[in-house]
Amino acid sequence: MNLLEVNNLKVWDVNTGKEIIVNSSFHLKQNSCLAIVGESGSGKSVTCRAIMKLNKSYLRQSGEILFKGKNIHDLSEKEMRKKRGKNLCMILQNGMSAFDPSCVIGIHLRETLAEHFNWSKKEMSGRMKSAMESVMLKNPLEIMNKYPHQLSGGMLQRIMIALAIVLEPDIIIADEPTTALDAISQYEVIEQFKKLRERLGCSMIFISHDLAVVKNIADEVLVMKDGEIVERGKTAEVFSEPQHDYTKYLVSTRQVLSNHFNRIMEGEAVVVNS
């Protein structure tokens, strides 16, 4: 059974008539992780926001988006609000702009939880505390009393993951969650994502332009270029035997960097190419 099915999704700009996503169809199975890769401007984020119905008002969309067999285009804004967070949870790239800068983290978290559950204040804090501990955040109570600007990008990213753990969504949509992070936090956040999948058994849509991260986490991959899906398949197959020229190009550029690095680490003589 497919948890999410997207058929003939088309997104266009009302003002200019330009098509941003031409005709895209894909589906997400239960307990699987689908990655969308492509360069900036290829329509990865617009696809995700179309699923959440969060695109700007000048972007119109047509086609079918079936979540558990129900078309989300038929839902009213009020029903959609109930779905966001509880059923479809989105983890954003920039932690700094994802949280409300005018209040401490704890208030924002409680507001979100109050929208979906009838929990007491104490219960919310307790659940958030254990979730935050599980993503390796020390002193959760202290963190909940801090403003977003007092925390680092990696910490905010992990708070968003902790919130997802408490909400227990059916689908997690992660839009470039590791791009703004440095190497060590990136590694830790990816580990948390893997654990999150094991624990909740939820499906995930993972957007990234870094093929190394995608290879590490995803089962299936879609390659997008200029609003079109040019290639799809199992992650290992797509990366080992890319069919489309564009995928070949993406894979080969990434390989140059890795090969050079691996050569150094294996201690062979470094080829000086000028």
Place this chain on the structure above:
Amino acid sequence: MLLTVDGVEKSYKKGGMFSTKSQLVLKSISFECKDGECLGIIGESGSGKSTLGRLILGIEKPDQGKVLFDGKSVEDRNIRAGSISAVFQDYKSSINPFFTVEDAIMEPLTNSFKDDKENQFRVDTLLNQVGLTPAFKNKYPHELSGGEVQRVCIARAISIEPSCIVLDEAISSLDVSVQMQILTLLKKLKGIYNMSYIFITHDLQAAAYLCDRVIIFKEGQIEETVSIEQLKDVQSDYAKKLLQSLITF
């Protein structure tokens, strides 16, 4: 020795307007960069690597210690002019939005070379060198993609033929495939101009591709300095952790 950083310390004021607390960002940093060397500075966010970049550029003054360029202090504008230039991470704010590509590259050129006709010709050559065409001259920065703007920034940086360029996270906000193009371009330009690069980044793999030597930086201190060939034999715990947590393709 082209660039010498000797015992540099820097702290910033912390807290409110009347606070006397201060935070030490850099603690007694000393290193050297030779002529034509590419030196990588690697560290996580908040480790003070960008502050160090600004001190090298002479935009800010160190509290203690000296930054010497060819034996002279970089605090003097005349020492810097025509010798050090920079490329920054945020390509959107790097070029004046009211300037065309031509204006942006001409600005440093008119300071260094007086002949206007020749400068026009130089702009064309520079654009060709960074993989763009002279047709880009009349475009504005918002009309270009991230990779293209970063190429213009590089063209602007090399226009005065400096002996040293500071690249502060110059490729970090670009797509991986575009990052590769820029790295190849930087390698090519190094061959032409024989410049030194100070390559500040958090991406060890990119640094390993370009640099001869890397400084691993943590909490305002140098953890370890290692040449690229010996990268696999790092000693400090932090450097080992950094290598382990790399996600390779």
